[in-house]
Amino acid sequence: MCADTPQTPDYKNTLNLPKTDFPMRAGLPKREPAWLERWAKIGVYDRLRENNEGREPFTLHDGPPYANGHLHIGHALNKTIKDMIVRSHQMMGYDARYVPGWDCHGLPIEWKIEEQYRKKGKNKDAVPVIEFRQECRAFADEWVDIQREEFKRLGITGNWANPYLTMDYHAEAVIAGEFQKFLMNGTLYQGSKPVMWSPVEKTALAEAEVEYHDKESFTIWVKFKVAEPADHKLAGAYVVIWTTTPWTMPSNKAVVYGEDIAYGLYEVTGTPEESWVKVGDKYVLADNLAADVMKRARLEEDQYTRVADVPVADLEGIGLTHPLAGAEGSNGEWDDIRDFRAADFVTDTEGTGFVHCAPSHGMEEFELYRDLGMLKQVITYNVMDDGSFRADLPFFGGKYILNRKGGEGDANKTVIDKLVEVGGLMARGKIKHSYPHSWRSKAPIIYRNTPQWFAAVDKELGDGLDTYGKTIRERALTSIDQLVKWTPQTGRNRLYSMIEARPDWVLSRQRAWGVPLTCFTKKGALPTDDDFLLRNDEVNARIVAAFDEKGADVWYEDGFKAQVLDGIVDPDAYDQVFDVLDVWFDSGSTHAFVLRDREDGTEDGIADVYMEGTDQHRGWFHSSLLEACGTLGRAPYRNVVTHGFTLDEKGMKMSKSLGNTIVPEKVVQQYGADILRLWVAQTDYTADQRIGPEILKGTADSYRRLRNTMRYMLGSLGDFTEDQRVDPADMPELEQWVLHRLAELDHKVRSGYAAFDFQGVFSAVFTFATVDLSAFYFDVRKDALYCDGDTLNARAARTVLDILFHRLTTWLAPILVFTMEEVWLERFPGEDSSVHLVDIPETPADWLNEPLAAKWAAIRQARRVVTSALEIQRTDKVIGASLEAAPVVHLRDPEVLEALKSVNFADICITSDVVLTGDPAPAEAFRMPEIDGISVVFEKAEGEKCQRCWKILPDVGTHAHAGVCGRCDSALS
Incomplete structure (x- = not known):
């Protein structure tokens, strides 16, 4: 270049480019703790409670986790959903209260202390009960403090300084008082019936404390000889039963048959050497099961024959002998004739068509003989609280059903061996089946008849609280149908069927750590x-x-x-x-000492929301409903929200043995709590959800895209002042369209938050931010924002950006609590400033403009065709940028043509020029199959490139400022 060649000035510094210190990289793991400290310092939660005048209260009652270990991913999901509910309702104008709580009594904590004792060789029974209880209290207290900090690290808001604990003195007093209401209204009674019993933990268990796992069990086919009457045509034949619990045979008192089952008499005609049957033996069996039973006895089809029908009428009045009857050394324990009668629970789908009855260890048998008034004759007390047989039981005294670690004891084998010895077995085997286990010790449980305390669910209470029914069951079912909204609705069906069929509530536990009865x-x-x-x-x-x-x-x-x-x-x-109360009674009573008794409770003692996992239909939702129906006369909640279980990326249940667990602390250390919260918001929590490394990477990518949107707004609003604000009525159509979209979204966000649909809220806001804003509105308006001077377009765009800022930050604050605080403080720094102290702004209804929305839908569709046509040219390297183009757009629809002519369509397409025509398009024009009536012919823009805005225009170089177009010359002037 020659020395005297004039140079075009560098106009970069004359552009109004975005300016912000807001970092592109979030650095959440390191920065989030500082925001937590800031919120604690300015007392955000307390200030919201102080400024609640005129607000309608909204209370989410916290289902208490156990204070006995570090948080797992289920805790994080649960508490984050609760936090989103509370924060969103607060920002929608409610006085949203949240008192976190902990379950501190019960087996989970007592078991931990016992584990410590076992490691030290210490005997729990040798420790004074109050001393033991104080150790349990100290253990729970320590874990409350640990879990509280772990929950706070996830950004969970609430009254952390004053949570509720079921072991607080007042809470224990209220739990006792609630129990006394059952005592006084007549629903409390002591009964003896089979209950789920843990021999390892030596206590009764509730259904909610039981989980099902596969277990291999012994199976035996046992022979009961027909003994009475002696002249009966079946005398001497055997009735065969099948059981998977050989240990119950010493407690057998009867055998039952089905009235609608076809039975036959089968005679053995030949036997292999290893079989326990003999030629000439006769067996009564259900016809549908006879072949299987004979096969189990190792008989071939030609080794037995069916010799007669056995009508059910022939079974009536028969008496059977127990296989151990008369055995040497039995001391007459089993010599009584066994009862034999029909029962409606007998089927011919498996077994033999007969069922052996030990009413002390089976609820169906118990109920059968209870209704017959014969319990005194059939109840036994052969099994002790540790799962051993009573010491004086012949042959089996002191034998254990389970060993001390919950594995197979010696009782089953001893019983089987004795039955073999006396000739009482026809066959034996093993079966793998789903079996109840204690969720705490993981050991199998048994059904055991013990004296327990029950609350009768069908007794009329007579307490004057009869609005929704006279019994606990009636009130519960009415509450479920009339008083509670369920999210998802399937929760209603699940709990209703449970309540409809449930037995009386077992209130007592044989433990030490809890509220006594x-x-x-x-x-x-x-x-x-x-x-x-x-x-x-x-x-x-x-x-x-x-x-x-x-x-x-x-x-x-x-x-x-x-x-x-x-x-x-x-x-x-x-x-x-x-005895101590079932811990579910403790947590079921929390409405009384949290909602009723606290200043931050509710006037009527009813919560707006209970929110827990789907397992709580048989747990906290269930026990709270029963307890409140007995003391309040109705459910203690208006909404019940349920989340599913968290699985790994392949949909498998997480377990330490598989190595697929996701620990919240690790996610927070790697990504930050906001990424974990965003994962919660993006998932359909009402079903089982998945999480893993790849899913979290995708979540982090969504976060980055959203963060860049917020960063762009911050940069563009750096110099925005109130005197630049434009009234919506004076704005260009593009800005009015954005306001229309905001009005639509405001309704969707509010209704979504009200319905606890965080996935719907985030999806709508994220799509708007990335598609409507970043990929369209920001893309179109950056030219005006960067290059215009004080024009209507630029001022209106900044006004809209300010409006967008206030809505996006508040819409997303309940989800991304840390990031939206960072965004807010970037614009509004100050010692007391916080996005969590403001509400979602009200959005004027008149921003909605459906005709304008329809028009701009057509404009955006036409833009899509143009940008697709230009992308081909860019790919083929015909042009480097869209500003090098001046396409000709052919439009078949006159209305669309007029719509495009009424706006600056070149700016919308980010081209230097555009020609709009209703003429038919040439054959070579670009078309999109899914968009009819719009075609594009590519043309290059004519003129020179403006050195400031980069548009190619004919007037470049003809103005006072060198190398610029008329618009830029005016801006420079």
């Missing part, structure tokens, strides 16, 4: 006697007052019985009950 029984009275239970309001009040002052440990202090009974009744006339 605060009642007394009269010495010498029977459970059926009217005066068996002491029902006295003054006694109850003394107990509650003592618990409130000193906690439930006082129940175990020497002299406490006399302290509360003196002056009212004779303490020596009553026994004190030392």
Whole structure:
């Protein structure tokens, strides 16, 4: 270049390019703790409670996790959903309260202390009960502090300074008081029936404390000889039963058959050497199962024959002998004739067509003989609380059903061996089947008849709370159908069917750490006697007052019985009950000491929302419903929201043995809590959801795209002032279209948050931010924002960006709590500033403009055809950028043609010029098959390239400022 050649000035510094210190890289793991400290310092949660005048209360009642270990991914999902519910409702104008809580009593914590004892060789039974309970309390207290910090690290808001704990003295007093309501309304009773029993943990279990795993069990086919009447045509034949619990055979009291089953008499005609059957043996079997039974006895088809029908009428009045009857050394234990009758639970789908009955260990058998009034004759007490047979039981005394670690004990083998010895077995084998296990010890459970305390769900209460029914069951079912909204609706069906079919509630546990059943029984009275239970309001009040002052440990202090009974009744006339309450009763009572008793509770003691995992239909949702229906007369909640389980990326259940667990702490350390929260928002939590490294990478990518959108807005609003604001009525159509979209989205966001649909909210906002804004509106308007001077287009665009900023930050704040705070503070720094102290702005309804939206839908469709046509030219390297083009657009529809002519379509397509025509398109024009009536012919733009805005225009170089177009010359002037 010659020295005297004039140079075009560098106009870069004259452009209004985005300026912001907001970093592109988030650095969330390192930066999030500082925001947590800031929120604690300015007291965000407390300030929201102080500024709640005129707001409608909204309360999410927290289902308490156990305080016994670090958080897992299910905890993170659960608490994050709760946090989104609370924050979104707060920002929609409610006084949204959240009191976090912990379940501190019960087997999970007691088991941990026992594990510590076992490691030290220490005997729990040798430790004073109050000392043991204090160790449980200290253990729970330590984990409450640990979990509280882990929850706070996830950005969960709430009253962390004053949570609720079921082991707080007042909570224990209220739990006792709620139990006393069952005592006083007559629903409490002591009964003896088979309950799910953990021999390892030595306690009854609730259904919610049981999980099902595959277990290999012994199976035996046992022979009961027909003994009575002696002249019966079946006398001497055997009725065969099949069972997977050989250990119940010593407790057998009967055999039952089905009235609608076809039976036959089968005679053995030949036997292999290893079989336990003999030629001439006759067996009564269900015809549908006979072949299978004979095969189990190792008989071929030609080794037995069916010799007669056995009508059900022939079975009536028969008496059977137990296979151990008369065995040497049995001391007559099994010599009584076994009852034999019909029962409606017998089928011919598996087994033999007959069922052996040990009513002490099976609920169907128990109910059969209860209804017959024969329990006294058939109940046994052969199995002790540790799963061993009573010491004086012939042959089997002291044998264990399970060993101390929950594995197979010696009882089953001993029983089988004895049956073989006395000739009582026809066959034996093993089966793998789904079997109930304790969810805490992971050991199998048994059904065992023990005296327990129950709440009757079908007894009329007579407490005056009859609006929704007279019994607990009626009130619960009415609440489910009339008072509660279910998300998803399938939750209603699940809980309704459970309540509809459930038995009475087993309230008692044979443990030490919990709230005791605060009642007394009269010495010498029977459970059926009217005066068996002491029902006295003054006694109850003394107990509650003592618990409130000193906690439930006082129940175990020497002299406490006399302290509360003196002056009212004779303490020596009553026994004190030392069973503890089912921990589900504790958590089911939380509505009373959280919602009813606290200042941040609710006026009517009813929560707006309970939100937990789907397993809580048989857990907390269930127990809370039963408890409240017994004491309040209705459900303690208006909404029940349910989430599914968290699986790995392949849809498999997470387990440490598989190595596929995702630990929240690790995710937070690698990505930050906001990425974990975003994963929650992007998933359909109402079903089972998946998480893993690849899924989290995809979540992080979505986050980056959204972060860049926010960063662009911040950069473009750096110099925005109020005097630049443009009234919506004066804005160009493009800006009015954005406002229309905002009005649409505002409704979707609010209705989505109200319906707890975070996936729907985030999907709508994310699509808007990336498709409508980043890929369209920002792309179109950056030319005006960068290159215009003080024009309407530029001022209107900045006004819209300001409006967008306030809505996007508040819409997304309940989800991305840290990032939206960072974005907010970038614009509005200040010691007390926080996005979490503001509400979602109200959006004027008149921003909605459906005709304008329809017009711009057509404009965007035409733009899509143009940009697709230009992309081909760019790929073929005919042009480097769209500003080098001036395409000719052929439009068949006159209305669309007029719509495009009414706007600056070249700016919308980011081309230097565009020609719009209604003429027919030439054959070589670019078309898109899915968009009819729009065709594009590529043409290059004519003129020179403006050195400031890069448009190619004919007037470049003809203005005062060198190398620029007229628009840029005006801006420079």
